Amino acid sequence: MQSKPKVRFRGSEAANGLLMISPTAIYAILLLAAPLGMILVYSFMTDGYLQIIPHFQLCNYFGECHSMKEVNGVLTESQTYKGVWSDPLALTLMWRSLMISMLVTAVTVLLAFPVAYYVSFYVSPSRKSLWLFLITIPFWTSYLIRVFLWKVILGTGGPINFGLLELGLIQEPITWLLYNVNSVVITLAHAYAPFAILPIFVSLEKIDRSFLEAGRDLGESPFMTFWRVTLPLAMPGVISSVLIVFIPTIGDYVTPSLVGGPEGKMVANLVELNYKKLDNYPLGSALAVSSMALVMAVSLIFLFLNRRFLRGNKR
Incomplete structure (x- = not known):
């Protein structure tokens, strides 16, 4: 039996x-x-x-x-x-990594949403594949090469300083574009932009356009229709974009090493230091575990707040 x-x-x-x-x-x-x-x-x-x-x-x-x-x-x-959690340096780098990652996520998603929205709602169906193809062009080159290119672009002899000098807007090259938090945010935001655009585009494509027409027929303004209909329905893609960008950027160590300088170092650089140079595997592992716990906590808080937002819109 x-x-x-x-x-x-x-x-x-x-x-x-x-x-x-x-x-x-x-x-x-x-x-x-x-x-x-x-x-x-x-x-x-x-x-x-x-x-x-x-x-x-x-x-x-x-x-x-x-x-x-x-x-x-x-x-x-x-x-x-x-x-x-007793080392001021480790706490400083973890806090800085969290702030940089959140800033990169905010900048990337806020810039990616209009691009995805335009491709989904305003580009003709026959040309959407071409636009998606163009969006993925940065993937053709190595991530390391893209970081080096931004190092050249933001450098004192790069095209930005050269153009400003030629236009007479500055008298000497700008030095604060490179080797600080700004350069890390710019480089990471560019590197992860396609990862943020594609999930949002997929969510926008799944929205039934009749819902938007119903909102306009009921007298809603375009902004309120977007806020109460389009954005909640596109939120799964936004959540995916936020997590896809936030989780890997907080653990990135290549970009801070190349374009961050002393002010742009992140916790991953300290993990690498403990593993490779100090040969302190236990402390490096504790740093890695602490970073993962921090990422998990922030991600869960974000998901909780997003659920509250969706419930508020349903009401």
């Missing part, structure tokens, strides 16, 4: 579906979940000289830790360092 349900499950669509996705699921677990699990475990270990000592401790997050060094077979304390 107990074998029949098993036989039924083995031949069911659910079993076939699980069998089909199992290779991909195992592959994802091995390449994604396993490294994240190792980083989480490392964050509670003790730093040693060119090794990780399997001694559990919480000071990598709070308090003061001691690196261990083996001398004549005996582990001794070699140097001290502060945990993530």
Whole structure:
């Protein structure tokens, strides 16, 4: 009597579906979940000289830790360092990373929405594919090359300073365009613009145009029709764009390294420093875990506020 349900499950669509996705699921677990699990475990270990000592401790997050060094077979304390949430430098970089990422997300999504709206509502159906093709042109080049190009564009000898000098608007090259937060925001906003445009465009394309006509027939102004009809219906695409831009930008370290300068460094640069130069894997892992927790918390708050906004519009 107990074998029949098993036989039924083995031949069911659910079993076939699980069998089909199992290779991909195992592959994802091995390449994604396993490294994240190792980083989480490392964050509670003790730093040693060119090794990780399997001694559990919480000071990598709070308090003061001691690196261990083996001398004549005996582990001794070699140097001290502060945990993530006790280190002013780490807190400063995490706060700066959060602000930069939120600013990049706001700028990118606010600039992407009009582009997606124009392509969806004003471009003829026969030309929409061409516009989408043009939007994806930045993907043709390497991300690293695009960052280097912005470094040239924003530099003292770049086209912006050259044009302003030729027009007589400035007497000497502007230096605040590069190696600060401004250059990081500009570069990241350009790099992630296509990622923000495409999800919004897909959501706008799914909107039934009769809803907009009904709003106008009921006497709503174009702005109120947009606010109460178009924007709520397009919100899934906006949410996708926000998360797609916000999550990776807070962990970006290439752009701050190349165009950020000392003022534009982010938490990912500190993680890289601990892993590569200081050889402090536990502290670097604790920084990475703390950054992931921060991203998760902000994302959940955003989703909660968005749900409140949608409920308010339904009322």
